[in-house]
Amino acid sequence: MISIIWFRKDLRLFDNPALFHAIAESDCVIPIFINDTSACPMGGASKWWLHHSLSALSQSLGRKLVLRQGNSLEILQQACQETEASAVYWNRRYEPESIKTDKTIKSTLEENGIQVKTYNSHxxxxxxxxxxxxxxxxxxxxxxxxxxxxxxxxxACLTIPTLEKLQIISGCSLESMNLLPKEPDWSAGLRESWMPGxxxxxxxxxxxxxxxxxxxxxxxxxxxxxxxxxxxxxxxxxxxxxxxxxxxxxxxxxxxxxxxxxxxxxxxxxxxxxxxxxxxxIPTLPTQPLRQQFADFPWQDAPEAFKVWSKGLTGYPIVDAGMRELWHTGYMHNRVRMIVASFLIKDLLIPWQDGQAWFWDTLVDADLANNSASWQWVAGCGADASPYFRIFNPVLQGETFDPKGAYVRRWIPELANLPDNFIHQPWTAPDAKLSSAGIHLGYTYPYPMINHDMARKRALELYKTL
Ligand SMILES: Cc1cc2nc3c(=O)[nH]c(=O)nc-3n(C[C@H](O)[C@H](O)[C@H](O)COP(=O)(O)OP(=O)(O)OC[C@H]3O[C@@H](n4cnc5c(N)ncnc54)[C@H](O)[C@@H]3O)c2cc1C
The missing domain is CATH 1.25.40.80 (Serine Threonine Protein Phosphatase 5, Tetratricopeptide repeat)
Incomplete structure (x- = not known):
């Protein structure tokens, strides 16, 4: 029997059930990855990761990974015809759009007499x-x-199967999939931080x-x-x-x-x-608040404030450090994700969906389930969410979880010489301390873009109206 193993978000050999069973049950197996241009668009950081992960997988498969671009169903049908494959193996996905796509592909292939075998790997x-x-x-x-x-x-985990049965057919090059950023290439920090694969x-x-x-x-x-x-x-x-x-x-x-x-x-x-x-x-998790009353929350349309937040220039060091870590490495520490999300939603009153979209574009771990559930959790509108009235104070959070300011100093070098007791609230430092640390507030580092105590009261008042 000739089979196809369709790789998706399972870019590994060890404990990969679809790969394991395809090889065990077939005489010849064609490993394919499809860059489906009709699927939900990936963020820039995800594309970067995928490029390098595919390169690593291809190497592990002895350069036998077939890459193709286009509509998944059409490509699988074509590949089955070309190779006379009678079975397609894959590991299951759980995002609402992927479930729909996979159901259609499965039933269409089966109507054409091709067996489809699916597994849990995730x-x-x-x-x-x-x-x-x-x-x-x-x-x-x-x-x-x-x-x-x-x-x-x-x-128990499945072992890595022997790869002798793998066969290659024609495909496109990894470079032609255009996953890497060009002009400008902003991925230097990602390269320093990670080894995908x-x-x-x-x-x-x-x-x-x-x-x-x-x-x-x-x-x-x-x-x-x-x-x-x-x-x-x-x-x-x-x-x-x-x-x-x-x-x-x-x-x-x-x-x-x-x-x-x-x-x-x-x-x-x-x-x-x-x-x-x-x-x-709850397939509406990525777009709709689970607690319905939040649908009427009077969010602000504040594109300038959003830009300031995304660039890490809010004037709150722990927030800015997080946003800069994200931009540089494609990752942000979980505690800081909660702080920056709370600041966007509750201090700036910007919809959680906007923050979620920024994370989707910039995180190397962008994941529809985790990202949506976590943003709803911070916003207070999700299942089992942090209550809305829990509004993170960025100064206290910084002082508690980054007590010596090492994290802030790493990502905001312009504050590096500020003494520990001012590092999370530079605007309270006496002028002499600021100038000996080489800081000119409003020039080398911004004043807070909003007064947190005022913003907190405003958010709580609005919450009462729901
Ligand atoms: C606003 C916001 C957005 C987030 N978006 C994502 C996202 O897109 N993708 C993502 O993987 N995680 C997301 N998280 C969850 C969490 O921040 C990251 O999973 C974690 O920081 C990853 O670091 P780690 O692997 O060192 O975690 P560890 O502490 O080592 O945890 C191990 C693993 O558990 C899982 N995990 C940890 N914390 C959480 C959590 N709170 N929710 C769900 N899974 C968790 C992750 O898979 C993680 O790799 C988000 C959190 C927040 C507050």
Missing amino acids: LLNEPWTIKNNQGDHFKVFTPYWKHCIARSKIS EAGAQDRLSDFMNNLSGYKENRNRPDIHATSRLSPHLTWGEISVRQIWHTMHRTLETRQTLESDALNFLSEIGWREFSYHLLFH
Whole structure:
């Protein structure tokens, strides 16, 4: 039997069920990746990542990865005709548009006599397999995750199959897919920060396992490298979440002192699962507030303020550091994501969907489920959300989670010489301190674009009107 394995967000060999079964059940397998130009557009940082991840995958497959561009269904039909393939294998996706596309492709291929075999490679538990006592989906994280942990028997990882059966057919070049930024090439910071691909993902996991101790205590600290930074690798399926799960449990068997760190880390993986659960059951998650009353919130149309926020020039150092980290590396620490999102939504009254779109364009881990659920969570309009009246104070957040200002100094070098007690509120520093630190407020670094206390009161008043 000749088969096609259609790679999507599963750009790895280890524990890749579609690849494993295609090779086990076929005489000859053609590995394809399709850059579907009719699908939801990717952000710039995602495209950069995809380019490098495909390059790494192609190398691992002995340069046998076929790249094509266009409509997925047409390309798969063409490829089946050219190769006389009688089966197509893929790993399942969960975004509403992808589900629709995959259903159409599956039924059309099957009508043409081609077998379609699909698998779970992306999640510990697929969204429809987890139900509450009423047989409905979960709306609150804690009972969801407890339920998952109680039931879970996570299947073992699949090995890397031998690749002798792989065959190549004609395709386009990676360069012709135009995924890399040109004129200007803004990707230098991304190149410095990441190694896309399966080998990079495996390195990240082993580094993180060596540094797991202290995760629980320090995961909220952007000035300390305490989190795994596995998110882009997970987003692109360069590492299997099952592998992470089993690695963590094996570690627990031998090193019980790490229990609270490991369980805390797994609960973050649980938030990822929960976001997928929500997106599957509530397909409007990326666009509509889950709490309907928020549809009438009097958001402001403030394109200039949005620009100031996106460039990291708000005058609040922790917000600006986060936005600059994002622009430079395609990543932002989770605590800082919450702070900058709260500032955009509650201090500037700009719709959460605008922030979500900016993150979609600039994050290397841009993920429809996680991004939508997290923005709704901060806005207070999501399932199990942070209450609307919880408005992050950017100064206190900075002082609590970046106490010496190391994170701010790293991303805002113009503030580097300011003493610790002013680093999160430079406008309170005496003139002498500012000038000896080489800072001229309003010139070298902005004054706050808005008074936080006033903005907080304004947001709470508006919230009362809902
Ligand atoms: C406004 C906002 C937008 C976000 N957008 C995205 C996004 O587009 N893509 C994305 O992957 N994450 C997103 N997150 C969640 C979180 O910030 C990142 O997953 C995390 O910062 C990744 O860093 P890490 O891999 O070092 O995390 P770790 O702490 O090492 O966590 C391990 C893994 O768990 C998952 N995870 C951790 N925290 C969360 C969370 N709060 N929600 C869901 N999954 C989580 C990620 O897959 C992460 O890689 C967003 C959070 C906020 C507040």
